Every structure is written in structure tokens, then in C-alpha cells.
Amino acid sequence: MYQPKDASQSPRFTGIRTFMRLENIRTTDNVDFVIVGVPFDTAASNRVGTRYGPQHIRNFSVLLRPYNPEQDIDVFEYCSGVDYGDIDIIPGNVLRTYDRMVEGLTPILEKGVVPIILGGDHSISLGNLRAFHKKYGKMALVHFDSHGDTWDQYYGEKYTHGTPFRRAVEEGLIDTEHSIQVGMRGPLYGPGDIQDARDLGFEVITMSETRKLGQKEVIRRIHERVGTEQPVFVTFDIDFVDPAYAPGTGTPEVAGPTSHEALEYVRALDGLNLVGFDLVEVLPAYDHGEITAALASAVAFEMMTLVALKKRRLSGNKEGTQALPLGAGQQ
Template structure:
């Protein structure tokens, strides 16, 4: 079993920075999840620098410990994981980057390992979904974001960080009838910026509606929309969270969830058949006091916890140790 170094015996400031101090090894043997970086940001429309997001999140994640008190589980009693490293992206070339992503994720998914993918800008989700489509066919999507990312183009370009989910629908990658977007807010060019996503087939819960419904009801609607058995991919843009709690991002929007509420949304996905995650748009240059990195690493921790909870529901605790 692969698990983090014990920071009560080995100081956190020692060693190579990996997520949660996991082993840095490209393997799927005896592994239930892998953390994968995709440091691509040249499809961003405003601030750039999310290419440094994976290393920024990894750097802060050394503070994480294996027991999740809110979910009452020690992750590594039930699953094993490694930091798989980064996909070899091609700066400025999103299409070659997508090719590399599919090639890099294919062996992970072939062995039924769950990837937790850290970006990078949100354009990377299209590459992720292409890889998952190879494995699962059309997949359900749970999307947390301040923006729908279903625009047709930016500056005439079809492959930007605001377009991945329109392209995913066009390519037949999504089971859109069982997909949902939550958190959209902020000034728009027109009502079509929300309605286009609905016209594509998504259920959309803007942040103003989510506030009126309450978090518990929103989570019920997510579970109802997706169902318990369908494979689902979770995409979490850090700008889903209010910039008071996550300033380090490229297109912040006020009036979003608190850090506590954001974590509760992820925890509330327990019971879904989640087979993959991405966490995107962390931009270190604007991350005052590393508070965005603190939240992002916690979100990824909750994603890994969902893997452990799913494994717990199926198996007995892991006892084998891999040296």
C-alpha cells in the first residue's frame, strides 16, 4: 500500500514536494488513486499563471493528514495512492496537449484507478473527458464553477477555458441528461450565457438559486440528476468559491460559497459513482498568504476521501504494505 510519509517522524519541509507527501511514482499497481498535474494555461482569457497551480497545491498539501474527521475515515486504511507526476503539456498548443493527456490518462483508467487531476486552466477538462469517454462512453458531469464554460468561442477560438463543456457535448463525451452545473454567477454578455447551457441539456443551478434552495437541497438535486450508478466526473473550478476565500484565480467572481460550503459540496457527493476529478484555475501569483492553495489542497483531499469511502463500501481495510 502506498501512503504519505508520517510527518510526526519526518518533517514536512524535507523531501521532494508531492501531493500530501505521497510517493512520486508512475504506477497503477496496488493503487486506487493517483494525483496528476496538467500545468497548461495558454487557453486562459484573462490572467495566466495557472500552469504553476499543480506545484502550488502540492506545496501546501504537505500539511494534510490521513484522517478525515468530517467523514470519519482514515483514507489509507482503505485505499492506496501515489503522486503520478505531470502530463507533458505543450505550451501554446492545446490540441497536442489534449493528445498527451489522453495518452497519459489511458493506462490509469485502463486499470480502474481514479485520477485526481490538478490544472492548469479549465480547457484541460476537454482532454480529461476525451480520455474518460474512451473508458466509459458518455459520462455524467458534476461541474462546480462561477462560469458555465459553454461559450462557443473566445476571439474566434473554439478551444479556450470558457468552451470545454460545449465542445464536450458536441463531441458526444457527456451523458448530458444526467449532468449538472452549480454556482454560476456574475455579469454576463446576455441571458444566453446561462440559457445556452440549458439548451445543451445541462441542469443549471446558478449561485443565486443555490442560496435560495439551500445546500442540502442542491446536493439532493445533484444526486437525483446523476443517479447512484452512472459513472460521473467531477470538475471543480476554484473560482466557484468566493474570492475572499480563493483570490488566487484568473477570473474571480464575488458572492460565491465560503471555503466551508465548498468542502461540504464535495463531501456531499458521497454515494455517487465518481470515477474521476479535476481541480482547475489555481493561480499562485494572486494567492495572498496561500489561502487558495490551502483550500485547493483541502478540496483535493476531500476528493481522495470520496475514493476511500467508495472503496470502504466495497472492501475490507487494506493491510498489505508496499515498501
């Protein structure tokens, strides 16, 4: 079983930086989740530097502890996980990087292991979805973001961080009837920037609508839209969160959720058939005091917790004692 080092025995500032001080090993044996970095950012339209996002999140994540009091579970009583390292991306070539991503993620997915993928700009989600489609077919998408990322092109380019979900729909990777986008806001080029996603079949709840509906109602709508059977991929753009809480990103938009609200959205996904996650657009150069890294590492930890909750539920053990033996594919 793989778990973090005990910080009461080994100080957090020692050792090579991995997520939560997990073992850095490329294995799918006896693991339930893996942390994977995709440090690609040359499909971004404004600030670049999210290629350093994975290492920035890992660096701060050493402060995480295994017990999640909000969900009342010790993640590593039920799960084994490793830091799988990074995909060897190709700077400046998004299409060849997608090929590398599919190649790198396929052996993980074939074993039924849940990847938690750290970006990188949001263009990487298309590569992720291509890999997941090989295993699961059309998937439901739960998308937290301030932008819909369903433009047809940007600067005449079809593959950017503003276009991945239009391409994913065109490629038949997403079941839009069971997919939802939450948090869209900010000035747009025109009304089509929101309507395009709806025309593709997504349910879209803008940030102003979430304020009117309330968080509980938005969560209810997510569950109603997605259902419990469909395999679900969760994509979380850190600019979903208000820049007061997450300044380290490339295209910040004001009037977003607080860090507390953002974590509550992730926690509330428990009960869905979650098979994979990505967390994107963390840009260290603009991250004053590492507050974006603090939030991003907490979001990734909540994603790990969701894997543990699902494992506990399937084991039939809800009392916090040791679950069934860990093994790949017990999802």
C-alpha cells in the same frame, strides 16, 4: 501499499514536494488513486499563470493528514495512492496537449485507477473527458464553477477555458441528462450565457438559486440528477468559491460559497459512481497568504476521501479496521 510519509517522523519541510508527500512514482500497480498535474494555461482569457497551480497545491498539501474527521475515515486504511507527476503538456498548443493528456491518462484509466487531476486552466477538462470516454463512454458531469464554460468560441477560438463543455457535448463525451452545473454567477454578455448550457441539456443552478434553495436541497438535486449508476466525472473550478476565500484565480467572481460550503459540496458527493476528478484555475501569483492553495489542497483531499469511502463501502467494512487487500481497479 503507497501512503504519505509520517510527519511525526519526517518533518513536513523536508523532501521533494509531492501531493501530501506521497511517493512520486508512475505506477498503476496496487494503487487506487493517482494525483496528476496538467500545468497548461495558454487557453485562458484573462490572467495566466495557472500552469504553476499543480506545484502550488502540492507545496501546501504537505500539511494534510490522513484521517478525515468530517467523514470519519483514515484514507490510507482503505486506499493506496501516489503522485504520478505531470503530463508533458505543450505550451500554446491546446489540441496537441489534449493528445498528450489522452495518451498519459489512458494507462491509468485502463487499470481502473481514479485520477485526481490538478490544473491548469479549465480547458484541460476537455482532454480529461476525452480520455475518460475511452474507458467509460458517455459520463455524467458534476461541475462546480462560477462560469458555465459552454461558450461556442472566445476571440474566434473554439478551444479555450470558456468552451470545454460545449465541445464535450458536441463530441458526445457527456450525458447531459445526468449532468449538472452549480454556482454560476456574475455579469454576463447576455442571457444566453446561462441559457446555452440549459439548451445543451445541463441542469444549471445559479449561485442566487442555491441561496434560495439552500445547500441541502442543491445536494439533493445533484444526487437526483446524476443517479447512482452512471459513471461520474467531477470538475471543480476554484473560482466557484468566493474570492474572499480563494483569491488566487484568473477570473474571480464575488458572492460565491465560503470555503466551508465548498468542502461540504464535495463531501456530499459520496454515493455517486465517481470515477475521476479535476481541480482547476489555481493561480499562485494572486494567492495572498496561500489561502487558495490551502483550500485547493483540502478539496483534493476530500476527493481522495470519496475514493476511500467508496472502497470501504465495496469492502463491506465500515468499522474503521483494515479493509480487503488493496489493488488497482477495486473501485
